[in-house]
Amino acid sequence: MSEHSVTVLRLDSISSAEREEITVDLQDLLLARGVILPNDLRDALWQPSEWKPGPAAQMAVVEPVDWFDAFLDTANNGVDIRGDRDAYHPVENDEAPRCPHCAGAAPTTYTDSYGDWLEEWMTAGREPLFTCDRCGWSGLLGDWTGQFSVLIGAPAVTFLNWPPLSPAFTTDIRAALGDRTGIVASHW
Numbered sequence: 066m067s068e069h070s071v072t073v074l075r076l077d078s079i080s081s082a083e084r085e086e087i088t089v090d091l092q093d094l095l096l097a098r099g100v101i102l103p104n105d106l107r108d109a110l111w112q113p114s115e116w117k118p119g120p121a122a123q124m125a126v127v128e129p130v131d132w133f134d135a136f137l138d139t140a141n142n143g144v145d146i147r148g149d150r151d152a153y154h155p156v157e158n159d160e161a162p163r164c165p166h167c168a169g170a171a172p173t174t175y176t177d178s179y180g181d182w183l184e185e186w187m188t189a190g191r192e193p194l195f196t197c198d199r200c201g202w203s204g205l206l207g208d209w210t211g212q213f214s215v216l217i218g219a220p221a222v223t224f225l226n227w228p229p230l231s232p233a234f235t236t237d238i239r240a241a242l243g244d245r246t247g248i249v250a251s252h253w
């Protein structure tokens with residue numbers, strides 16, 4: 066069975082104390098709205114996440130979704146909230162982002178030096194900067210347009226196999242994470 070996930074993450078680095086505070090705030094927000102509940106039947110293969118869909122999970126997704134009831138019965142429909150920095154890869158969705166100014170393709174260095182900039186971002190914390198070949202705009206990778214390129218950051222919240230999240234809900238999560246944020250839609 067193929068699976069998918071959506072991760073919303075904070076891109077800019079902050080102290081571990083700040084990450085912890087935002088992580089707790091985000092959990093409180095999702096719990097207060099009934100979007101998540103503690104997963105009392107955790108299972109490494111079946112239901113590995115700490116959180117599961119709550120009674121108001123439908124409020125978080127785009128309506129109408131005719132497979133919502135089926136989604137509630139999906140084996141892996143949990144929510145992961147992580148305070149530690151990590152890389153989020155789109156896996157089979159992998160696609161270079163586009164220039165937010167002219168919609169031009171990412172420069173060839175994005176693909177050609179992929180392994181190098183990804184490792185440097187992960188180990189040294191330097192988010193790569195790319196310049197658009199078409200219009201000359203320069204920006205950090207997280208400021209390029211797209212949901213299908215790898216991003217690194219923390220805190221992050223991942224919705225596993227959920228229906229598409231509503232734009233308003235996504236905006237609220239981004240506000241809770243604060244500052245620059247990104248989205249990675251994965252498929253595997």
Ligand SMILES: [Zn+2]
Binds near residue numbers: 167197
């Ligand atoms: Zn451009």
